[in-house]
Amino acid sequence: MYSSVIGGIILDPCMMVIRIDDHMVHRGHGVFDTATISEGCLYELDAHLDRLLVSASKAKIDTPYPRETLRSILIQTTAASGCKTGSIKYWLTAGPGDFLLSPKGCSGPAFYAIVTAATTSASSLQSREGVKAITTSVPMKHPFFAGMKSVNYLPNVLAVMEAEERGAYSSVWIDEEGYVAEGPTMNVAFITKYGELVLPAFDKILSGCTAKRLLALAPKLVESGLLKSVKAARISADEARQCTEMMFLASGLPVMPVLSGTVSLLVMDKLAK
Ligand SMILES: Cc1ncc(COP(=O)(O)O)c(C=O)c1O
Structure with a gap:
Protein backbone atom coordinates (compact mmCIF):
# COMPACT_ATOMS: atom_id res chain seq x y z
CA MET A 1 0.00 0.00 0.00
CA THR A 120 -9.31 -17.14 -8.57
CA SER A 121 -9.42 -18.50 -12.07
CA ALA A 122 -13.26 -18.55 -11.94
CA SER A 123 -13.49 -15.45 -14.09
CA SER A 124 -11.31 -16.94 -16.83
CA LEU A 125 -13.66 -19.94 -16.93
CA GLN A 126 -16.67 -17.60 -17.01
CA SER A 127 -15.07 -15.59 -19.78
CA ARG A 128 -15.03 -18.79 -21.88
CA GLU A 129 -18.47 -20.04 -20.92
CA GLY A 130 -20.39 -16.79 -20.49
CA VAL A 131 -22.49 -15.43 -17.64
CA LYS A 132 -26.08 -14.49 -16.82
CA ALA A 133 -27.18 -10.87 -16.50
CA ILE A 134 -30.37 -9.27 -15.20
CA THR A 135 -31.90 -5.81 -15.48
CA THR A 136 -31.57 -4.19 -12.07
CA SER A 137 -34.39 -2.52 -10.14
CA VAL A 138 -31.90 -0.35 -8.21
CA PRO A 139 -32.30 3.32 -9.27
CA MET A 140 -29.64 4.49 -11.68
CA LYS A 141 -27.20 7.24 -10.68
CA HIS A 142 -27.73 10.71 -12.08
CA PRO A 143 -25.40 11.21 -15.08
CA PHE A 144 -23.38 13.82 -13.14
CA PHE A 145 -22.45 11.17 -10.56
CA ALA A 146 -22.30 8.22 -12.97
CA GLY A 147 -19.71 10.06 -15.06
CA MET A 148 -17.19 10.26 -12.22
CA LYS A 149 -15.70 7.31 -10.37
CA SER A 150 -16.45 8.45 -6.83
CA VAL A 151 -16.46 6.08 -3.86
CA ASN A 152 -20.27 6.32 -3.67
CA TYR A 153 -20.88 2.82 -5.00
CA LEU A 154 -23.91 1.88 -2.87
CA PRO A 155 -26.22 1.64 -5.96
CA ASN A 156 -23.55 -0.47 -7.67
CA VAL A 157 -23.22 -2.77 -4.64
CA LEU A 158 -27.00 -3.21 -4.42
CA ALA A 159 -27.20 -3.88 -8.16
CA VAL A 160 -24.64 -6.69 -8.02
CA MET A 161 -26.26 -8.11 -4.86
CA GLU A 162 -29.61 -8.17 -6.63
CA ALA A 163 -28.00 -10.07 -9.52
CA GLU A 164 -26.40 -12.59 -7.16
CA GLU A 165 -29.71 -13.08 -5.31
CA ARG A 166 -31.26 -13.97 -8.67
CA GLY A 167 -28.49 -16.37 -9.67
CA ALA A 168 -26.88 -13.98 -12.16
CA TYR A 169 -23.31 -12.74 -12.48
CA SER A 170 -24.23 -9.07 -12.72
CA SER A 171 -26.91 -6.64 -13.72
CA VAL A 172 -27.54 -3.84 -16.18
CA TRP A 173 -29.17 -0.46 -15.75
CA ILE A 174 -31.79 0.68 -18.24
CA ASP A 175 -32.30 4.46 -18.14
CA GLU A 176 -35.66 6.20 -17.72
CA GLU A 177 -36.01 6.48 -21.53
CA GLY A 178 -35.55 2.71 -22.00
CA TYR A 179 -31.94 2.79 -23.24
CA VAL A 180 -29.27 0.39 -22.00
CA ALA A 181 -26.78 2.13 -19.70
CA GLU A 182 -24.08 0.05 -17.95
CA GLY A 183 -23.45 -2.57 -15.29
CA PRO A 184 -22.32 -1.89 -11.72
CA THR A 185 -18.60 -2.18 -12.55
CA MET A 186 -18.67 -2.68 -16.27
CA ASN A 187 -19.79 -1.32 -19.59
CA VAL A 188 -21.78 -3.42 -22.01
CA ALA A 189 -21.53 -4.01 -25.75
CA PHE A 190 -23.76 -5.72 -28.30
CA ILE A 191 -23.44 -7.29 -31.72
CA THR A 192 -26.60 -6.73 -33.72
CA LYS A 193 -27.99 -9.33 -36.07
CA TYR A 194 -26.46 -7.26 -38.90
CA GLY A 195 -22.95 -7.65 -37.42
CA GLU A 196 -22.70 -4.12 -35.96
CA LEU A 197 -20.79 -3.66 -32.70
CA VAL A 198 -22.73 -1.14 -30.60
CA LEU A 199 -21.72 0.28 -27.22
CA PRO A 200 -24.09 2.55 -25.28
CA ALA A 201 -22.91 6.16 -25.61
CA PHE A 202 -21.00 7.53 -22.61
CA ASP A 203 -23.26 10.53 -21.92
CA LYS A 204 -25.01 9.05 -18.84
CA ILE A 205 -22.49 6.43 -17.73
CA LEU A 206 -18.84 5.98 -16.84
CA SER A 207 -16.49 6.30 -19.74
CA GLY A 208 -14.87 2.87 -19.49
CA CYS A 209 -11.22 2.46 -20.45
CA THR A 210 -11.90 -1.07 -21.74
CA ALA A 211 -14.89 0.12 -23.78
CA LYS A 212 -12.78 2.90 -25.30
CA ARG A 213 -9.99 0.43 -26.08
CA LEU A 214 -12.53 -1.85 -27.76
CA LEU A 215 -13.80 1.07 -29.84
CA ALA A 216 -10.20 1.75 -30.90
CA LEU A 217 -9.35 -1.88 -31.74
CA ALA A 218 -12.61 -3.19 -33.21
CA PRO A 219 -12.33 -1.35 -36.57
CA LYS A 220 -9.69 -4.00 -37.43
CA LEU A 221 -12.54 -6.54 -37.30
CA VAL A 222 -14.49 -4.39 -39.75
CA GLU A 223 -11.49 -4.38 -42.10
CA SER A 224 -11.23 -8.17 -41.83
CA GLY A 225 -14.97 -8.55 -42.50
CA LEU A 226 -15.92 -10.00 -39.08
CA LEU A 227 -17.97 -6.93 -38.18
CA LYS A 228 -20.01 -4.60 -40.34
CA SER A 229 -19.46 -1.46 -38.25
CA VAL A 230 -18.47 -0.17 -34.82
CA LYS A 231 -20.16 2.67 -32.97
CA ALA A 232 -21.09 4.18 -29.60
CA ALA A 233 -24.78 5.02 -29.76
CA ARG A 234 -28.04 4.80 -27.86
CA ILE A 235 -29.43 1.28 -27.86
CA SER A 236 -32.86 0.56 -26.44
CA ALA A 237 -33.56 -2.46 -24.25
CA ASP A 238 -35.81 -3.80 -27.01
CA GLU A 239 -33.06 -3.43 -29.64
CA ALA A 240 -30.61 -5.05 -27.23
CA ARG A 241 -32.88 -8.08 -26.87
CA GLN A 242 -32.78 -8.57 -30.66
CA CYS A 243 -28.96 -8.67 -30.67
CA THR A 244 -27.08 -11.88 -31.28
CA GLU A 245 -24.34 -11.17 -28.74
CA MET A 246 -23.94 -9.20 -25.53
CA MET A 247 -20.79 -8.74 -23.49
CA PHE A 248 -19.59 -7.04 -20.32
CA LEU A 249 -16.45 -4.91 -20.61
CA ALA A 250 -14.22 -3.89 -17.69
CA SER A 251 -10.54 -3.75 -16.83
CA GLY A 252 -10.59 -6.92 -14.75
CA LEU A 253 -12.61 -9.01 -17.22
CA PRO A 254 -11.75 -7.59 -19.87
CA VAL A 255 -14.45 -9.06 -22.17
CA MET A 256 -17.10 -11.33 -20.65
CA PRO A 257 -19.77 -12.86 -22.88
CA VAL A 258 -23.31 -12.62 -21.52
CA LEU A 259 -25.54 -15.55 -22.37
CA SER A 260 -28.97 -14.39 -23.40
CA GLY A 261 -29.93 -17.21 -25.72
CA THR A 262 -27.12 -18.37 -27.95
CA VAL A 263 -23.91 -16.43 -27.87
CA SER A 264 -21.06 -17.06 -30.23
CA LEU A 265 -17.61 -16.58 -28.73
CA LEU A 266 -16.08 -15.98 -32.13
CA VAL A 267 -15.80 -12.19 -31.92
CA MET A 268 -14.52 -12.26 -28.34
CA ASP A 269 -11.88 -14.79 -29.31
CA LYS A 270 -10.69 -12.60 -32.16
CA LEU A 271 -10.48 -9.54 -29.89
CA ALA A 272 -8.55 -11.47 -27.25
CA LYS A 273 -5.91 -12.22 -29.89
C1 LIG B 1 -19.79 1.94 -13.12
C2 LIG B 1 -18.70 1.39 -14.00
N1 LIG B 1 -18.91 1.35 -15.35
C3 LIG B 1 -17.97 0.85 -16.19
C4 LIG B 1 -16.75 0.39 -15.70
C5 LIG B 1 -15.72 -0.16 -16.65
O1 LIG B 1 -14.60 0.69 -16.70
P1 LIG B 1 -13.14 0.16 -17.07
O2 LIG B 1 -13.23 -0.50 -18.39
O3 LIG B 1 -12.33 1.40 -17.12
O4 LIG B 1 -12.73 -0.78 -16.00
C6 LIG B 1 -16.51 0.42 -14.31
C7 LIG B 1 -15.23 -0.07 -13.79
O5 LIG B 1 -14.56 0.56 -13.13
C8 LIG B 1 -17.49 0.94 -13.45
O6 LIG B 1 -17.29 0.99 -12.13
Missing part, protein backbone atom coordinates in the same frame (compact mmCIF):
# COMPACT_ATOMS: atom_id res chain seq x y z
CA TYR A 2 1.00 3.61 -0.54
CA SER A 3 -0.32 6.39 1.70
CA SER A 4 0.50 10.07 1.27
CA VAL A 5 -0.59 10.57 4.90
CA ILE A 6 2.13 8.20 6.07
CA GLY A 7 4.40 9.36 3.26
CA GLY A 8 5.58 6.12 1.70
CA ILE A 9 5.02 2.51 0.70
CA ILE A 10 3.80 0.14 3.42
CA LEU A 11 4.52 -3.60 3.23
CA ASP A 12 3.15 -4.68 6.65
CA PRO A 13 -0.60 -5.46 6.24
CA CYS A 14 -1.26 -4.30 9.85
CA MET A 15 -0.14 -0.81 8.88
CA MET A 16 -2.31 -0.62 5.72
CA VAL A 17 -4.93 1.70 7.18
CA ILE A 18 -6.81 4.90 6.34
CA ARG A 19 -7.77 7.38 9.06
CA ILE A 20 -11.45 7.45 9.99
CA ASP A 21 -11.44 11.27 9.89
CA ASP A 22 -10.53 11.16 6.16
CA HIS A 23 -13.34 12.96 4.29
CA MET A 24 -13.65 9.91 2.02
CA VAL A 25 -14.37 7.60 4.96
CA HIS A 26 -17.13 9.53 6.75
CA ARG A 27 -18.58 11.65 3.86
CA GLY A 28 -17.74 9.71 0.70
CA HIS A 29 -15.58 12.58 -0.60
CA GLY A 30 -13.11 10.53 -2.61
CA VAL A 31 -12.57 9.21 -6.13
CA PHE A 32 -10.78 6.10 -7.27
CA ASP A 33 -9.59 4.08 -10.20
CA THR A 34 -7.95 0.73 -10.90
CA ALA A 35 -5.32 -0.61 -13.25
CA THR A 36 -4.81 -4.27 -14.02
CA ILE A 37 -1.42 -5.87 -13.35
CA SER A 38 -0.68 -8.35 -16.09
CA GLU A 39 2.66 -10.17 -16.30
CA GLY A 40 4.03 -7.55 -13.88
CA CYS A 41 2.99 -4.64 -16.11
CA LEU A 42 0.28 -2.04 -15.52
CA TYR A 43 -2.20 -2.22 -18.39
CA GLU A 44 -3.60 1.10 -19.67
CA LEU A 45 -2.24 2.97 -16.63
CA ASP A 46 -2.28 6.36 -18.37
CA ALA A 47 -5.93 6.07 -19.41
CA HIS A 48 -6.95 5.11 -15.86
CA LEU A 49 -4.83 7.86 -14.31
CA ASP A 50 -6.32 10.45 -16.65
CA ARG A 51 -9.81 9.31 -15.65
CA LEU A 52 -8.87 9.53 -11.95
CA LEU A 53 -7.84 13.15 -12.44
CA VAL A 54 -11.07 13.95 -14.33
CA SER A 55 -13.09 12.35 -11.50
CA ALA A 56 -11.09 14.32 -8.92
CA SER A 57 -11.69 17.58 -10.72
CA LYS A 58 -15.47 16.92 -10.87
CA ALA A 59 -15.45 16.05 -7.15
CA LYS A 60 -13.42 19.21 -6.38
CA ILE A 61 -10.54 17.21 -4.95
CA ASP A 62 -6.98 18.44 -5.51
CA THR A 63 -4.03 16.14 -5.84
CA PRO A 64 -1.17 16.15 -3.35
CA TYR A 65 1.34 15.62 -6.18
CA PRO A 66 1.58 16.26 -9.93
CA ARG A 67 0.37 13.55 -12.33
CA GLU A 68 3.87 12.23 -13.05
CA THR A 69 4.52 11.71 -9.33
CA LEU A 70 1.21 9.84 -8.91
CA ARG A 71 2.19 7.67 -11.89
CA SER A 72 5.61 6.96 -10.45
CA ILE A 73 4.12 6.08 -7.02
CA LEU A 74 1.75 3.57 -8.67
CA ILE A 75 4.61 1.92 -10.58
CA GLN A 76 6.87 1.81 -7.51
CA THR A 77 4.08 0.44 -5.29
CA THR A 78 3.36 -2.30 -7.82
CA ALA A 79 7.06 -3.16 -8.03
CA ALA A 80 7.40 -3.23 -4.22
CA SER A 81 4.43 -5.60 -3.94
CA GLY A 82 6.06 -8.20 -6.20
CA CYS A 83 2.58 -8.91 -7.63
CA LYS A 84 2.63 -10.15 -11.23
CA THR A 85 -1.11 -10.75 -11.76
CA GLY A 86 -3.72 -8.64 -10.01
CA SER A 87 -4.65 -5.00 -9.81
CA ILE A 88 -3.76 -1.72 -8.17
CA LYS A 89 -6.58 0.46 -6.84
CA TYR A 90 -5.93 4.07 -5.93
CA TRP A 91 -7.87 6.91 -4.35
CA LEU A 92 -7.65 10.69 -4.24
CA THR A 93 -9.50 12.08 -1.22
CA ALA A 94 -10.09 15.43 0.43
CA GLY A 95 -7.88 14.07 3.24
CA PRO A 96 -8.08 13.84 7.04
CA GLY A 97 -9.99 16.60 8.85
CA ASP A 98 -12.57 17.47 11.46
CA PHE A 99 -15.53 15.18 10.67
CA LEU A 100 -17.62 18.07 9.31
CA LEU A 101 -19.46 18.09 5.97
CA SER A 102 -17.34 20.84 4.46
CA PRO A 103 -13.77 19.79 3.61
CA LYS A 104 -12.52 23.22 4.76
CA GLY A 105 -11.09 21.66 7.92
CA CYS A 106 -9.17 18.94 6.05
CA SER A 107 -5.40 19.14 6.17
CA GLY A 108 -5.05 18.65 2.40
CA PRO A 109 -5.69 16.03 -0.31
CA ALA A 110 -4.54 12.47 0.23
CA PHE A 111 -3.50 9.71 -2.18
CA TYR A 112 -3.71 6.01 -1.36
CA ALA A 113 -3.00 2.92 -3.46
CA ILE A 114 -3.29 -0.77 -2.75
CA VAL A 115 -2.15 -3.80 -4.74
CA THR A 116 -4.25 -6.97 -4.66
CA ALA A 117 -3.31 -10.26 -6.26
CA ALA A 118 -5.81 -11.99 -8.55
CA THR A 119 -7.54 -14.60 -6.41
